Amino acid sequence: MERRSFLKILAAGLTCLPLLPGPAGAKLLQSPVTTNRLRPPGAVPEEIFPAKCIRCGRCVEVCPYRSITMLDIRAGIHAGTPLIEAENIPCYLCMKCVDVCPTGSLRRIQQEETRMGLAVINRFHCAAWIGTILCRTCYDKCPYADKAIRLDQLRPVIDESACTGCGICTNACPVTVAEDRKAINIEPLYARAKVTG
């Protein structure tokens, strides 16, 4: 094969890679942020996060709890971006990553202003709600106890005005529903927001 044609094919292939039909193409562009898969505190909405983040990994390096992991090429264009797996190691809101981000992908915000997601209780699985035991683990572990999670007739209730979505409750919850699901999960609602609202 001639050098020029080889290079042409190579360039064409690389260009069309994200346009692949079906699940392969969709997966390359799809955001990895789903239930219990969260961006670090202060992250800009997913709409611009992959564009703003330069994948320098400094947030991963400073995280003292090793909560922040790094995605690889299997996440498509999101390769190299930080992700927190809430049920494995949650975010303890030390805000160190926010201080080191050089691009503003993680905005410098206060601890209580953090909105990584919102904790949602699955009332069909929560032990306190179905009445098997008097479990209040999430309430005990919540860094904003009585604000973000309070007890209503001994059952936990979330207050969305105070919940930071740190995932400490998810990590502590003793009820495992599926591989990465607990009876209380973090839904990254705010990541889907538009930048200009």
Add this chain to the structure above:
Amino acid sequence: MKTAETTLGAKKTDGQHLPGRQKNHYGRLRLTVLTGAFLLIFINPVLNYYWHINFIQGWYQSFALGNLWFVSPLEGLESLLLTKSLYLPSLIGMVVPVLIALSLGRVFCSWLCPVSFILEIFDRLRKLISQKKYLKNTLLITKKALWFTLIAELVLSMIFGAPFFVFLSPPGLVGREIMMLAFFHTVALEGVILLLILALELFTRRFYCRTFCPLGALLAFIGKKRRLQVHVDPTSCTNCGKCEKVCPMGLLPNVGEGTSAYCWNCGECLDSCRHDALHFCWEEKGVCPGKTNR
């Protein structure tokens, strides 16, 4: 090493050093700097992971020494272009690298880049094994392809709204792989790109660096009118062709290509020159005020 090459020389006098000639050792100095720069990003994740010493963070995509932050110009530029907004800390982080490129050219590539370090070691190993001093470049692409890569990269990134280079950039990949290894005890899949670059090195020296590195292209573009240039003294040059053979970028320093945008000021040609005809010079207003008065 130097005396063994005499048979390759075009002239009889090649073997002897001219009286009063100072021998250059840029090669040795450059390897030391490259090794230091590589060790820095190699040791740092380990310090960070096991002892929580995070005074130094990151690698050559964004590097922090305490509160002194550097941001790689291409990555920073892409972030600004794609989000269509300015962010001062990232702009300020880009100032020092851009100033270095403005005055010294692509020195990051030849003196600091971890890919350059790996390829330099690879080069030396190849020399040890094959006994051949110079690699014959078999795969050649016009040097202008470098600008094409830069433009294509920026345009493609802006179309798709996601920066491609930031997660495929080989200088960043080396740092990321080392960090992944230290922190998560795995390696990221995209590391195969590094193997590909290593394989290409068997055909042409610095094939990736000279034609396909967008970061190198941007630094070369910024350094087009740089101050530090390799100048040739036509009165002492004998056109022996040694500098052409040693130039990792495939340039011809003896006809003045050391002042072109493609030169990355590594100093290999200065080391190779036996007639003291090549010099680094700090150019002012288009003239070199050094000893070679043109």
